Amino acid sequence: MPRMTPSEAFVETMRAHGVTDIFGIMGSAFLDAMDIFEPAGIRFIPVVHEQGAAHMADGYSRVSGRQGVCIGQNGPGISNCVTAIAAAFWAHSPVVIVTPESGTMGMGLGGFQECNQLPMFQEFTKYQAHLNNPARMAELTGRCFDRALSEMGPTQLNIPRDLFYGDIDVEIPQPSHLDRGPGGEKTLDEAAELLSLAEFPVIVSGGGVVNADAMDDCRMLAERLGSPVVNSYLHNDSFPASHPLWCGPLGYQGSKAAMKLIAKADVVLALGTRLGPFGTLPQHGLDYWPERARIIQVDADHKMLGLVRKVSVGICGDAGAAAKSLLHRLQGRTLVCDATRENRAAKIRMEKEAWETELNDWIHEQDDYSLESIERAGKGYLHPRQVLRELERAIPEHAMVSTDIGNINSIANSYLSFEEPRSFFAAMSFGNCGYAFPTIIGAKVAAPDRPAISYAGDGAWGMSMGETMTCVREDIPVTVIVFNNGQWGAEKKNQVDFYGRRFVAGELKNPSFAGIARAMGAEGITVDRLEDVGPALTGAVDAQMNDGKTTIIEVMCTQELGDPFRRDALSKPVRYLNKYKDYV
Numbered sequence: 001m002p003r004m005t006p007s008e009a010f011v012e013t014m015r016a017h018g019v020t021d022i023f024g025i026m027g028s029a030f031l032d033a034m035d036i037f038e039p040a041g042i043r044f045i046p047v048v049h050e051q052g053a054a055h056m057a058d059g060y061s062r063v064s065g066r067q068g069v070c071i072g073q074n075g076p077g078i079s080n081c082v083t084a085i086a087a088a089f090w091a092h093s094p095v096v097i098v099t100p101e102s103g104t105m106g107m108g109l110g111g112f113q114e115c116n117q118l119p120m121f122q123e124f125t126k127y128q129a130h131l132n133n134p135a136r137m138a139e140l141t142g143r144c145f146d147r148a149l150s151e152m153g154p155t156q157l158n159i160p161r162d163l164f165y166g167d168i169d170v171e172i173p174q175p176s177h178l179d180r181g182p183g184g185e186k187t188l189d190e191a192a193e194l195l196s197l198a199e200f201p202v203i204v205s206g207g208g209v210v211n212a213d214a215m216d217d218c219r220m221l222a223e224r225l226g227s228p229v230v231n232s233y234l235h236n237d238s239f240p241a242s243h244p245l246w247c248g249p250l251g252y253q254g255s256k257a258a259m260k261l262i263a264k265a266d267v268v269l270a271l272g273t274r275l276g277p278f279g280t281l282p283q284h285g286l287d288y289w290p291e292r293a294r295i296i297q298v299d300a301d302h303k304m305l306g307l308v309r310k311v312s313v314g315i316c317g318d319a320g321a322a323a324k325s326l327l328h329r330l331q332g333r334t335l336v337c338d339a340t341r342e343n344r345a346a347k348i349r350m351e352k353e354a355w356e357t358e359l360n361d362w363i364h365e366q367d368d369y370s371l372e373s374i375e376r377a378g379k380g381y382l383h384p385r386q387v388l389r390e391l392e393r394a395i396p397e398h399a400m401v402s403t404d405i406g407n408i409n410s411i412a413n414s415y416l417s418f419e420e421p422r423s424f425f426a427a428m429s430f431g432n433c434g435y436a437f438p439t440i441i442g443a444k445v446a447a448p449d450r451p452a453i454s455y456a457g458d459g460a461w462g463m464s465m466g467e468t469m470t471c472v473r474e475d476i477p478v479t480v481i482v483f484n485n486g487q488w489g490a491e492k493k494n495q496v497d498f499y500g501r502r503f504v505a506g507e508l509k510n511p512s513f514a515g516i517a518r519a520m521g522a523e524g525i526t527v528d529r530l531e532d533v534g535p536a537l538t539g540a541v542d543a544q545m546n547d548g549k550t551t552i553i554e555v556m557c558t559q560e561l562g563d564p565f566r567r568d569a570l571s572k573p574v575r576y577l578n579k580y581k582d583y584v
Helices: 006-016 028-034 050-064 082-090 119-124 134-150 185-197 207-211 215-225 256-262 319-330 336-361 371-378 384-394 407-414 436-446 458-474 489-498 513-519 530-547
Strands: 021-024 043-046 068-071 095-101 127-130 155-160 201-205 229-231 246-249 267-271 294-299 313-316 400-403 424-426 452-457 479-484 523-527 551-556
Touching: 006 028, 006 134, 021 050, 021 436, 028 095, 043 458, 050 068, 050 082, 050 095, 050 424, 050 436, 050 458, 082 095, 082 119, 095 134, 127 134, 134 155, 185 267, 185 294, 185 313, 185 319, 201 215, 201 256, 207 215, 207 319, 215 229, 215 267, 215 319, 229 256, 246 256, 246 336, 256 336, 267 319, 294 319, 336 384, 384 407, 384 479, 384 530, 400 407, 400 436, 407 452, 407 489, 424 436, 436 452, 436 458, 452 458, 452 530, 458 479, 458 513, 479 530, 513 523, 513 551, 523 530, 530 551
Parallel strands: 021 043, 021 068, 068 095, 095 155, 127 155, 201 229, 201 267, 229 246, 267 294, 294 313, 400 424, 400 452, 452 479, 479 551, 523 551
Antiparallel strands: none
């Protein structure tokens, strides 16, 4: 076995796994390894904040399908990453977070930047490795990278800072790739039998379809069944939107067409989705989930089968392999749904056309609940839904889009559709603000030939806009749409509906975000006319792809509020103390 330092073993193992980019902020805890990143062919991308680094690693992995890597200084640098690793966990992203730790001789003494770094990540990682001996550096590094892919989620490699040094005899382990199968023969047979007897089958195409690169497998199975295909929540890139069987996303601010069609289902094939509660909740006044339908659920994680929704058949397998196997089992068979194929196709067309017409005309929310909102309307600022429609029309082919959390960004779920997988990135179930911008930066690093566009509200933008400097310094051009409506809209809606329009902490007095962008070295554009929205995006993407320019487009919006974002535990207020009696 060759002799090398632990730092060399660490770097050589990452190279064996194809690592070319690492996101983070430099720190003394890992300087010895960082010193040899460049000669090893690894680009270290310094960011503004470590949360941004972990989000970038998430975006990188979601586009490439490979491990995204982030690192930072022990203690505060590492603790800054927790939120973003949680988002990666719920997105099933194979992110490896390397966490240098206090030296072995100082642990437990309360030294500078010392903390126990394993517990803070244990809920949001699939595997954690703590280096207890420098001779195990290559072994544990390789295992973290293997587990990130096999477990479909973040892993943590915790390295005491003094264990980068010394000399060891080591063999660099080669990557181990898991070959996933379609599931058990018995459950596949049962699922095929249910589908063959279905009168109105519907497929829910989820993130597992994207991760398995199985869009074509899902498409061929849907064509055999003649079934509507709906996207699971925030996986709008799991089925080609131009296909006549595509019906749009379920869940919050999803497609009414998708909801009305799945409500008719007698058999639902949930392909590569855990059927999360936020993705099947009532919306637009529709309680659409077909409670009497037989559910077939396919998920690579057996713990997800039947967890949220009762299932008739649970298949633990790869979404693509399972779709192939089911299609093979259905070939040559007479299906009950064959007799109603044309009628079903007509219903799909009718519901999709009705939904598109409704979206075109949907500007009915009123913006008259505060002086600020009246002033904005008087200035001719733009209705958010009109802006989203214009952006939808201007998004170029092959584009990647990330959306942040919040009112306008969530409404964007109704307007975003894609032709290819690995194109749409959202914060998923963790729902943290400040997600979208750093994530699209990581996506751009992984796919520099694709247009990269990010949506953010003004509140979320305040959390992440510093990474504009990362784009400029590191030559990573992206395009950002900032919806400036001067408020935290998602929570403000609850103050309208429950708290007598008493607005506390919901108003934002914003500076010129376009001006700040220019001060950081990027392009900055302010848009306050509807006819300028599309051309602004087209011009910014052209500058991104041809001139390497990052552009921040600040769109001045009115303050309309859509459906409430979440209302668990909310109720009309009750006040017992006299001084609060008027606050009901």
